Amino acid sequence: MRNWDELEAACGACRNCSLWEGRTNVVFGVGSRQAEVLFIGEGPGENEDLQGEPFVGRGGKLLDDMMGAIGLKRRDVYIANIVKCRPPQNRDPMNTEIEACIGYLRNQVALLRPKIIVCLGRIAAMRVIQEDFKITRDHGKWYEKNGVWVMALFHPAALLRDPRRRPDTFTDLKALRAKIQELCTHTPLAD
Numbered sequence: 001m002r003n004w005d006e007l008e009a010a011c012g013a014c015r016n017c018s019l020w021e022g023r024t025n026v027v028f029g030v031g032s033r034q035a036e037v038l039f040i041g042e043g044p045g046e047n048e049d050l051q052g053e054p055f056v057g058r059g060g061k062l063l064d065d066m067m068g069a070i071g072l073k074r075r076d077v078y079i080a081n082i083v084k085c086r087p088p089q090n091r092d093p094m095n096t097e098i099e100a101c102i103g104y105l106r107n108q109v110a111l112l113r114p115k116i117i118v119c120l121g122r123i124a125a126m127r128v129i130q131e132d133f134k135i136t137r138d139h140g141k142w143y144e145k146n147g148v149w150v151m152a153l154f155h156p157a158a159l160l161r162d163p164r165r166r167p168d169t170f171t172d173l174k175a176l177r178a179k180i181q182e183l184c185t186h187t188p189l190a191d
C-alpha cells in the first residue's frame with residue numbers, strides 16, 4: 001500500500017487513459033486525511049481542472065452550503081472524484097476511463113478508512129453502491145459496504161438545474177448528520 005504522498009504523486013503523473021491529454025491539472029482530492037466522512041463526485045469540471053481542486057465552481061459553492069446546512073465544514077471531510085481528470089466538454093466519464101482511474105480512489109479509501117461515504121450523483125453511486133442505482137429512487141438510502149456506511153445525494157449540479165429536488169436533499173442531509181452523530185468520533189458538527 002502506498003502512502004498519501006506516493007499515491008498523489010503517482011496520480012499526478014498518470015496516463016492510464018486518454019483523459020490526461022486534455023488536463024491542466026489532475027484533481028486528486030482535498031480535505032482532511034483524518035476525515036471520517038468521504039464525499040465522492042463524478043469528475044473535474046472546467047474550474048476544477050484549472051485549479052486542481054474538486055468542487056470549486058458553482059456546484060462547489062452549493063456543496064459547501066449543503067454541508068453548512070448540517071454544520072459540516074469542507075476542511076473536516078475529504079472530497080474526491082471517481083475520475084481525476086476532466087472529461088472533454090464535461091461529458092460523463094466512460095467506463096474504460098472509470099476503470100482506469102478507480103484504483104486511485106480505492107487507495108484513497110484504504111488510506112482514509114472513512115466511516116461514511118457520500119456519493120454525489122448518479123455516476124458515483126452507480127460505481128460505488130450498485131450498478132443499477134437510480135438516483136431519483138435511491139438517494140438518501142443507506143447501504144453498508146465492507147463495514148462502511150454509504151449513501152448518495154443528488155449532485156450539486158443537478159440541484160442547480162432543478163431546485164425542486166432541494167427539499168429531498170435537505171431530508172437526506174439530516175439523515176447524514178444523524179449518521180455522523182452515531183458513528184463519528186472527531187467530525188465537528190456545528191449547531
Ligand code: URA
Nearest residue numbers: 041042043044054055
Ligand atoms: N462535479 C464533480 O462531480 N466533481 C467535481 O470536482 C466538480 C464538479
